[in-house]
Amino acid sequence: MLKGKKIVLGITGSIAAYKACYIIRGLVKKGAEVQVVITPSGKEFITPLTLSTLTRKPVISEFFSQRDGTWNSHVDLGIWADAMLIAPCTAATLGKMANGIADNMLITTYLSMKAPVFVAPAMDLDMYRHPSTQHNMEVIKGYGNMIIEPQSGFLASGLEGKGRMEEPEIIVAALDNYFNEQNKPLEGKNIMITAGPTYEKIDPVRFIGNYSSGKMGFALAEECAAKGAEVTLIAGPVALSTRHRGIRRIDVESCEEMYNASIEAFAGSDAAILCAAVADFRPEHTADKKIKREKDDLVLRLMPTHDIAAELGRRKKSGQRLVGFALETNDEENNACLKLEKKNLDFIVLNSLRNKGTCFQSDENQIKIISRDGCKEFPKKKKDQVAEDIVNELCLVIKN
Secondary structure (H helix, E strand, C coil): CCCCCEEEEEECCCHHHHHHHHHHHHHHHCCCEEEEEECCCHHHCCCHHHHHHHHCCCCECCCECCCCCCECCHHHHHHHCCEEEEEEECHHHHHHHHHCCCCCHHHHHHHHCCCCEEEEECCCHHHHHCHHHHHHHHHHHHCCCEECCCCCCECCCCCECCCCCCCHHHHHHHHHHHHHHHCCCCCCCEEEEEECECCEEEECCEEECCCCCCHHHHHHHHHHHHCCCEEEEEECCCCCCCCCCCEEEEECCCHHHHHHHHHHHHCCCCEEEECCECCCEEECCCCCCCCCCCCCCCCCCEEECCCHHHHHHHHCCCCCEEEEEEEECCCHHHHHHHHHHHCCCCEEEEEECCCCCCCCCCCEECCEEEECCEEEECCCEEHHHHHHHHHHHHHHHHHC
16 A cells, blocks of 8 residues: 555665665665665765665755755644655664754654654664663664564574664565555455466366466455455465455355355355466366377267356345456457446456466456446556555445
């Protein structure tokens, strides 16, 4: 949920200042706008040119940017920001923050900040353990600031790695999680999601299946859980794991198993997203032993599997929402619209195999969201970003 957020990044005079580049990249990648405020000593460790190149904004360091009376307003920055992050934060800056010593632009910005403040300390272990440093950290925590520091890890001396600055990706994740916690439009909702392929057995060692990796469905599960939902994820055979504790996973293999699990879970769900690539046909007979190659050919008679989307559409009650997926190779929009109506869906997510580098096995996807109100087109994105687009649409549908 960092997309569109305005972050003031304070950088102080620490050897860890170079890691600010990775923090900026992580924040920008998630859609945040970053304004750097750096102390004079911070510029001894990293150049403003490097930072402004990454943020595409001039770096602020002094009160007066020119000799013509133009000045940088710490008050305006405090109003502009959605959050302030000080990383790395030295022991000296901690002391100034705790005691209100406003002798540089960073501290005056901090004292004017209306938004939450995150602090990532960076110093050697002895400085970190000194009672005055610990006292200052307790003081600024008492002011409502949030400290981000390593919870584990060891230095070469064998002592715990407290004092060193937390890794950039974890710092970015801490801010992301904070804003996710503040924005939970699906809190109290139960969402069922199907993901991955199904395998329809021919014999004990062979099956009919497809190339689905499950990545899109798992990304949807994580996004729904991050927005507060209790998620039931019904997953076909995939090599993926879940991270969020709000996801309950049910592993299945065949369409029959996915059908039964979906019918049971949907009854208590507020919404369902049917992302799985379910096999449309299965062998009429499954051999109990491996089929030997004794003939020049092998004829398999196939029969249709359950149409999970159609059955859930038939069972859908007032207030429930149902989202489907359509993977098409031709006449995409028309086929998706027919499926939308036939299966009683609230909206359908259309992907096309004609979009290279998307769909099966890929980390990216390019979709259209089609409803009775029209069609929304989206550019090619990472699947976790696509999941955010889809879940945002679901939130709108639930709200209405």
